[in-house]
Amino acid sequence: MPDGVWTSRTYMPLPARRWLAGGNIGDEKGYALCGYDDPTYLRDNDEYNRVGDFWDSKADAPSPSRHSLGVATIGTDKLYLFCGKSPGNLDDTDEYSQVGDSWTNKTDITGYDRSHPSAFAIGLDKAYVCSGNRSGPVQNLDDCVEYSQSGNSWTDMTPVPSPLRMTAAGFTIDSKGYTAAGTSATDDNSGGIYDLDRYDQTGNSWLSMADCPDPSRRAPGGCSMKLSGYIQGGSNAVQDCDEYDSTENQWSNKTDMPAPGRTEAATMGLGDNECYLIGGRDSGYVRLQDCDEFHLPNVPWVENLSPPSGTIDVPVDANIEFDVLDDTGVDQNTITVKVGDVYAIIDGVFQAGFTGTITVI
Numbered sequence: 001m002p003d004g005v006w007t008s009r010t011y012m013p014l015p016a017r018r019w020l021a022g023g024n025i026g027d028e029k030g031y032a033l034c035g036y037d038d039p040t041y042l043r044d045n046d047e048y049n050r051v052g053d054f055w056d057s058k059a060d061a062p063s064p065s066r067h068s069l070g071v072a073t074i075g076t077d078k079l080y081l082f083c084g085k086s087p088g089n090l091d092d093t094d095e096y097s098q099v100g101d102s103w104t105n106k107t108d109i110t111g112y113d114r115s116h117p118s119a120f121a122i123g124l125d126k127a128y129v130c131s132g133n134r135s136g137p138v139q140n141l142d143d144c145v146e147y148s149q150s151g152n153s154w155t156d157m158t159p160v161p162s163p164l165r166m167t168a169a170g171f172t173i174d175s176k177g178y179t180a181a182g183t184s185a186t187d188d189n190s191g192g193i194y195d196l197d198r199y200d201q202t203g204n205s206w207l208s209m210a211d212c213p214d215p216s217r218r219a220p221g222g223c224s225m226k227l228s229g230y231i232q233g234g235s236n237a238v239q240d241c242d243e244y245d246s247t248e249n250q251w252s253n254k255t256d257m258p259a260p261g262r263t264e265a266a267t268m269g270l271g272d273n274e275c276y277l278i279g280g281r282d283s284g285y286v287r288l289q290d291c292d293e294f295h296l297p298n299v300p301w302v303e304n305l306s307p308p309s310g311t312i313d314v315p316v317d318a319n320i321e322f323d324v325l326d327d328t329g330v331d332q333n334t335i336t337v338k339v340g341d342v343y344a345i346i347d348g349v350f351q352a353g354f355t356g357t358i359t360v361i
Contacts, residue, residue: 003255004241009291010053012278013046016287019067020279022221022266023079025098030268031058031079032278034066037287041065041086045096048278048291050270059101062094070119070170072127074149080106082129082147085115089135093147109145110154117141118170118222120177122201125149128157130179130199133166138186140164144199144206158204161197169222169267171229173246176200178209180231180244183218192216192235196244213242213251221267223275225296230254230275232294237261237283241294258292 012032020035020042030048034041043060061081069084079096083089091113093106109129117132127147133140142159160179168182177199185191194211212231220234229244239261241254257277265280265288273296281287 004243005295006241006255006258007293007295008258009048009276009293010055011289012048012291013044013055013057014289015040015042015044016289017042017044017067017279018264018281018287019085020266021069021071021081022268022276022278023071023073024268024270025073025077025079027271029098030270030276030278031071031096032266032268033071033081034061034069034084035266035279036067038285041067048268048270048276050274059096059103061096062092062103062105064090064092066090066092068115070117070129070132072119072121072170074121074127075124078149080119080127080147082119082127083109083114083117083132089113089115089133106147107152107154109147111143111145111156112141114141116166116182116219118168118179118182120170120172120179120199122172122175122177122199126201128170128177128199130160130170130177131165131168131182133186140166140184140186157199158206160199161195161206161208163193163195165193165195167219169220169231171222171224173224173229174227176246178222178224178229178244180222180229181212181217181220181234185218192218210244210249210251212244213240213253215240217263219264221265221277221280223267223269225269225273225275230294232257232267232275232277233262233265233280235263237263237281254294257294258290260286260288262288262290 015037017035017037021033024030028050032046043065045058047056047058064086066084066086070082073079077098081094091108095104112134114132118130121127130144131141144157146155146157163184165182169180180196183191196209198207217234220231232241239256260282262280266278269275275294277292
């Protein structure tokens with residue numbers, strides 16, 4: 001698969017913050033929510049417009065101010081905030097409606113109040129809040145609690161596999177929920193784990209998948225695009241970006257994020273092929289406003305086309321990337337292609353805006 005390209009976008013509005021949450025409503029608008037501007041807990045709700053690359057300030061999240069919360073989008077216009085720290089742990093559930101720019105308090109989560117949970121949504125009615133850190137006594141959790149939008153109610157589901165954890169990333173791929181990495185320590189500044197676990201809503205069951213790659217990391221950003229998931233940054237502010245291929249159950253390293261490396265940042269997925277990493281802090285605990293876009297080409301990816309001839313059907317406005325092997329299995333770095341009546345010598349990448357067929361000669 002392509003390694004992806006990072007592009008710096010317009011900074012989110014002040015204040016710079018860490019431990020914020022990120023979410024999206026639809027493919028064009030993302031949200032940077034709450035966070036921590038040491039020592040201030042925040043209620044900020046800033047909307048990012050993918051088309052135009054600009055930010056708008058929206059209605060603040062309800063009191064109390066908070067950080068280290070979970071977020072998930074259910075349906076087409078509702079975003080939910082779950083739990084958090086203020087400075088004690090919370091059990092709050094708050095619904096944001098893009099239509100009307102308004103907030104509504106919903107039923108508190110059952111079981112434990114918590115900070116640093118992971119969250120994901122499956123389908124048009126359900127969100128899941130997993131693990132996190134509880135108070136009284138302080139300990140990490142393994143529970144998984146399902147929120148029903150239609151019933152405004154919570155149901156306990158099968159717990160997350162060991163170890164107990166917090167600060168994990170959550171995302172959804174093809175109607176399956178995932179919780180990735182995090183820490184098994186009971187403070188939010190220690191250690192990291194490699195675990196990746198998949199939740200099947202149909203069977204209410206968990207399956208441990210291929211471990212995340214080095215380094216082990218706490219508080220990475222996490223998002224999904226098509227059939228892959230991504231974890232970015234984390235630990236002591238690394239620049240790593242890693243892709244999980246759900247069809248092969250394997251990880252691969254992708255292009256590192258721009259400096260500085262960061263942790264405690266938020267993510268939001270927009271469009272078909274873009275994930276945004278927002279805010280967080282660097283290794284010196286400097287809080288950030290950065291908004292960086294990770295982009296995968298909108299391509300039919302043809303890998304190891306062998307023998308080195310054949311055709312590739314091209315959708316509108318595609319970037320074509322492919323890897324062609326000759327009859328002996330050697331990668332042909334420079335190849336000839338024909339698009340209509342036009343021939344071109346290329347080096348593995350052909351950029352165009354058309355519909356048709358590329359013939360590899």
